[in-house]
Amino acid sequence: MESYITIIGGGLAGTEAAYQIAKRGIQVKLYEMKPKVFSPAHSDANLAEIVCSNSFKSNLHTNACGLLKEELRKLDSLLIRIADETAVPAGQALAVDRKQFSKRVTEELEKMENIQIIRKEVGKQDIRKPTQGYTQIEEMAKEGIVIIATGPLTSDSLSKEIIKLTGEDKLYFYDAAAPIIEKESVNMEIAFWGERYEQERRKEETIEDWQKRIEKQNQASYLNLPMNEEEYEKFWTELVNAQIVTLHDFEKRELFEGCMPIEIMAKRGKDTLRFGPLKPVGFTDKRTGRRPYAVVQLRQDNKEGNLFNMVGFQTNLKFGEQQRVFQMIPGLEQANFVKFGVMHRNTYLHSTKLLEPTGRLKQNSNLYFAGQITGVEGYVESICSGMVAALNAQKQLKEKNKLQNPIIFPKTTMIGALMDYISTSNENFQPMNANFGILPPLTQTIKDKKLKYTKLADRALADLEEMLQIDDK
């Protein structure tokens, strides 16, 4: 067994992983296909390229991504350090000078003696010739530990290898995710539980009794938000005029075939939504006792029942616009969006089935995955996943290839909660970004959102500190 670790992909996860391993005295071979081959969204020869927005989101601990960054700072994350050093003014957010950021990360890794950067596309035949029945990555994993961190736009050649290796049907998805909302932030004076026609089937009960019973039994999977004509018209006008994200050409070509954004559907006519996802039939508005003009439905999104997605609301609106326009829906005035809707091409594993919380592949103990390909979503989340895979991979190498005590972060930390989320069985798995909804709840109920998040963040940082102290002993 070789004494180096191979990393494939020099993006956000791969470079963080390379640094964490190399600084612990282990040799790293880092494969990056740029500048020979560029994905449709990459264009810079440097490593750790920021492909879209230059924001690493909020720095506040009362923001989930702010907490995640703070946890990563405590673990000496190279990328968060360089993000801090190359920050540009952005209020409470951490936004970076993207060119400087990638340049600095590249220079830092090039400086490290035990990192060898190899500019080649893995998956192409010139790297390792697979023997009968094995993929190239399995051949590489026979020689030592390999971390695959090739991101949402993993090259076709490698995607084919990963499909063969994991037995998955496909790895490409067109993420057309609707926003996800914390249930606690929905106004239950307006929202009501129930499925279409359910109320009509139960005419013998008053609406109030029916509501109470459903809520108590937690039977219905939908929360409904009724709109009257005036509310609907105002909402529709803002929706069709809202600002949208500019798509890459490859996304424009391939995206809309199966899944139409809500704003595009709305542009087809004022009533299109009322005959589609916002159909009001089969419901009674408890504010008026009459059928509403339109109904927005929220569907339960996680087992705990604290997160709900907006049914049919896959969208390309800018995040700020989603917040502004969707908060016009009665009952969502104070909605807390743990995830905004997105539509872009993505490559990710069915990680809840395939991966351990360390990022290691269950079926091959020498193969790890890191970054967005594991089903985490976002720059900082990808860095986090690179950190976790690296810490475990280097430990495995030092423990003579046996990972007896894997490094698993407490679920109360944002790092631990994310890794737990992507590796816990979930039929409806969708990529996940940092949010307070995935942390275990506090023992006491706190209504004030800011106070609640402060307490969750304090608990996370204290638990991480305790873990690091135990590890130091």
Ligand SMILES: Cc1cc2nc3c(=O)[nH]c(=O)nc-3n(C[C@H](O)[C@H](O)[C@H](O)COP(=O)(O)OP(=O)(O)OC[C@H]3O[C@@H](n4cnc5c(N)ncnc54)[C@H](O)[C@@H]3O)c2cc1C
């Ligand atoms: C179009 C688009 C826009 C996005 N916008 C945002 C955003 O605004 N904010 C946000 O937080 N997140 C965004 N994301 C999501 C995600 O956070 C980023 O893509 C992030 O860079 C993922 O990190 P990563 O390390 O997993 O992959 P990447 O940073 O993409 O790194 C993967 C690296 O692997 C290399 N590679 C691929 N295949 C091979 C191969 N076969 N051999 C060798 N090298 C290979 C690539 O060239 C690349 O350098 C966006 C994603 C996409 C696709």
